[in-house]
Amino acid sequence: MMNRRGVVTLALGIAAIPNLLGRRAIADDGPASRMTAYVFSFKALSGPDIRLADFAGRPIMVVNTASLCGYTPQYAGLQALWREFADAGLMIVGVPSNDFASQEPGGKAEIDDTAHRQYGVTFPITAKTAVRGADAHPFYRWAAAERPKDVPAWNFHKYLLGRDGLIAEVFPSAVDPLDTRVKTAVGRALAAT
CATH class of the missing domain: 4.10.910 (30s ribosomal protein s13; domain 2)
Structure with missing residues (x-):
């Protein structure tokens, strides 16, 4: 005792x-x-896992995508945003998801065809991933806890992470990647130290 x-x-x-x-x-x-987004990894569509920690200190836009959505042409805008800001440090990660009206029903080959062949995407694309519900990827559960009023309601929901790995801005599906508000937020995130 x-x-x-x-x-x-x-x-x-x-x-x-x-x-x-x-x-x-x-x-x-x-x-x-606080926990940051840098603790999360995604299974890649092809190749090694996409570890957000590999992009620590850079703004990262994480976007849930779908091949059969009315917003699917936003892949072109995301690619243009990537071309414009990648050299300055922006990273974009596309996250194909079948969570909204089953608009990503295909597998790796179909996702690859849409993102890479049809839209010429060169930024990283993850394997098909749940972004909502009980099976949501841990990144999306974290983001929902961080910003409960800003969770994905549809495909092409955009989270912009600051250099600190925290959510800096959120843009709903209807906001085009080349919208002035997005470019301004990206510029602000790149300018932050």
């Missing part, structure tokens, strides 16, 4: 462990660090 002094010593020792590991102590009064 441990006496009171032993309990206090043990508690102080446990509280010191995070400092020994380079992390903040439990009693630290500083702000808690």
Whole structure:
């Protein structure tokens, strides 16, 4: 049986462990660090996983896409946005999803045909991914917790992540990727330090 002094010593020792590991102590009064998008990865349509951490420090636009949607021509706008801002540091990640009216029913070959052959997309495309509901990808669950009023309601919903890995702006499906509001937000994200 441990006496009171032993309990206090043990508690102080446990509280010191995070400092020994380079992390903040439990009693630290500083702000808690927030989880960022950099902890998430997506299975790629082809090739290695798409790890958002590989783009840390760069603005990233994550867009849920679909091949049979009225907004599918936005692939062309996303590609144009990518061409305009990629050299400055913007990353775009397309996330094909069948969550809205089954508008991404095909597999890898059909997604590849739409994104790459029809629209000439050169930015990374993930494998088909759930973006809502119980099976939503962890990135989309995180984004919903961060911005509960700004969750995807349809295909081509756009999350713009700042250099800090947090959601900087959200653009619904109807906002074209080349809209002045999108370009202004991307410019602002690129200018941030």
